[in-house]
Amino acid sequence: MSDDPRFGLRRTVTLPGPLRLDGGGLLSPVDIAYETYGTLNGDASNAILICHALTGDHHVASDHPVTGKPGWWVKLVGPGKPIDPARHFIICSNVLGSCLGSSGPATINPATGDPWAMTFPVITIRDMVRAQAMLLDHLGVQRLSAVVGGSMGGMQALSWAATYPERVASAVVIAATARHSAQNIAFHEVGRQAVMADPKWRGGDYYAAGDPPAAGLAVARMAAHITYLSEAGLTAKFGRKLQSREAKTFGFDADFQVESYLRHQGLSFTDRFDANSYLYITRALDYFDLAEEHGGVLANAFRGSATRFCLVSFDTDWLYPTAESRTIVHALNAAGAPASFVELRSPFGHDAFLLDSPELNRVVDGFLRAGEGR
Amino acid sequence: MSDDPRFGLRRTVTLPGPLRLDGGGLLSPVDIAYETYGTLNGDASNAILICHALTGDHHVASDHPVTGKPGWWVKLVGPGKPIDPARHFIICSNVLGSCLGSSGPATINPATGDPWAMTFPVITIRDMVRAQAMLLDHLGVQRLSAVVGGSMGGMQALSWAATYPERVASAVVIAATARHSAQNIAFHEVGRQAVMADPKWRGGDYYAAGDPPAAGLAVARMAAHITYLSEAGLTAKFGRKLQSREAKTFGFDADFQVESYLRHQGLSFTDRFDANSYLYITRALDYFDLAEEHGGVLANAFRGSATRFCLVSFDTDWLYPTAESRTIVHALNAAGAPASFVELRSPFGHDAFLLDSPELNRVVDGFLRAGEGR
Structure with missing residues (x-):
């Protein structure tokens, strides 16, 4: 697709799979739409995966091809920003199950020639992460310098660290939760x-x-x-x-x-x-319960992990309130994993993670640079 | 309808009106379904009006005629309860606009012979209160010992005190607000x-x-x-x-x-x-803003009033949180109106006002008895 550097590299790849799903099925092939920004360095140590929220897309720092609007996280990602194509090889892919280029109910089931619709397999956050891991294999990225996400993106970052601890040096988990509550x-x-x-x-x-x-x-x-x-x-x-x-x-x-x-x-x-x-x-969000995937004990999801964690919550977020981040931090502490945590003040509720926040930029920048210096 | 004392006196009255509405129209005639319990005493000083919530009805302390379930506030209203037919003449009417016996969109427009549907006039909380005042006129009740309500019922109680201060000795306002917020x-x-x-x-x-x-x-x-x-x-x-x-x-x-x-x-x-x-x-709820009806100053709604007020909120109620009750209390204080206020603890959120709460019963009982002793 477009190789215009303003837009990063915009691609869709069809991976043969099969992708083994939590629900028991296999998905093959797997389409993944993604963008990259910057260049993978010689020792492949500067890759950052960015994970998007429920209705997000892979246009994290490029103009949207249809609406023309700027990327959804240009506040945090771009030249001179904490996540910077001059320093990082940045990857963002449309999640499995979505409708913006990756395989989902609206894409064609090759076995029938018709859209999957409700015959598409029910997927989980971990399935989304597994599909991203297949993409990283395809891109030759064995290990991530960092995985970064807010809201559902933060849940993917947690799931990444729990599922592939050896592939994640640092995880930034913003305005997220380790399990969907009854509300x-x-x-x-x-x-x-x-x-x-x-x-x-x-x-x-x-x-x-x-x-x-x-x-x-x-x-x-x-x-x-x-x-x-x-x-x-x-x-x-x-x-x-x-x-x-x-x-x-x-x-x-x-x-x-x-x-x-x-x-x-x-x-x-x-x-x-x-x-x-x-x-x-x-x-997929409602099914998300990281503790349940690890014997009912959230700390077990992180035990023995060498991943560094940065948790950020916002004080007026009532969708995934600070108490949820605190629960994760307690589990990380119990597992002996290095974790920093900050609750930021914002009047904007859950949406704060998408808005201009110099404090958020400072936190993410400091955390990423400290990890890169090691 | 039924005169079975277990059910109170269950009636529907058609009042000629016209009822002048906040929207500018006139409604005539006005059907009102209501129940009464107990007997009006000699000096007509023991009448208590109970106001119901959004989807409530007039079966406050009698079995529901269709579902057979007990009345919706038998915890607070009934023999030996704070509101007691042995001491009080208790009135509860279905609000204007509802569908359980009082005039609303589902009732017949006499001018056409068809249901009003969306040609029914848009009404306000104050219109509901005006219809209740017409019912009290019909019942020969000039002055209420108390008006009591929770949620939308509490807004009616506030509107009663503001609209007919001379007709309300005491008002009990539970889990309510003086105006609907943006949320x-x-x-x-x-x-x-x-x-x-x-x-x-x-x-x-x-x-x-x-x-x-x-x-x-x-x-x-x-x-x-x-x-x-x-x-x-x-x-x-x-x-x-x-x-x-x-x-x-x-x-x-x-x-x-x-x-x-x-x-x-x-x-x-x-x-x-x-x-x-x-x-x-x-x-009607969204239009409710008692301050707006009084020059933008909530205290003006109560200035010069002799009504006693009792405000109750619940700590986990996020629909009409304690801060909303506190705003009302501040306005009552500014207006020089006597007001007591308590925030009760409950895990049940807004619904707490309908559930068994010995503390709520104690507060209402003490407040009503103190008023009756004067």
């Missing part, structure tokens, strides 16, 4: 039910009709979006401010700015995301 | 969009078809239900416990108990509530 699952279940309640979902077989369940997916996104913002942040941004009208309309149009904002968030999401992928990735 | 509005907007996205909603004209938008309403209820529970309460009750199956199914059935619970909450709600009423009452 996390509940919100996702609302979203899934909203999609599945839309008659256009058709059991997932909506691709041929070209008329996807946009209304249901928009409702799902609206519900999820509330969890990404803090109550105080919503109040500061919108409060009870009305739309341009002078007074309440005593009707059901979007009277309040927050209503209009949410509707826009829901609708615009349906232009860029596949409803079935939303089902699959929320399911 | 409150956001959650309701998700619910409304879920209903309206259901093709069976048909712009609100689904009554004749007999096929209401149950799927959309169920999603709306699921999203709202999460806000009624605390994160810790959900974790304690469900955590990540799976359904009867031994292991994850790697599918999209309700694997986790919390999913099954939420689906049940959503579905069972659609048997007992009208989707259009849900739209109207959530709208």
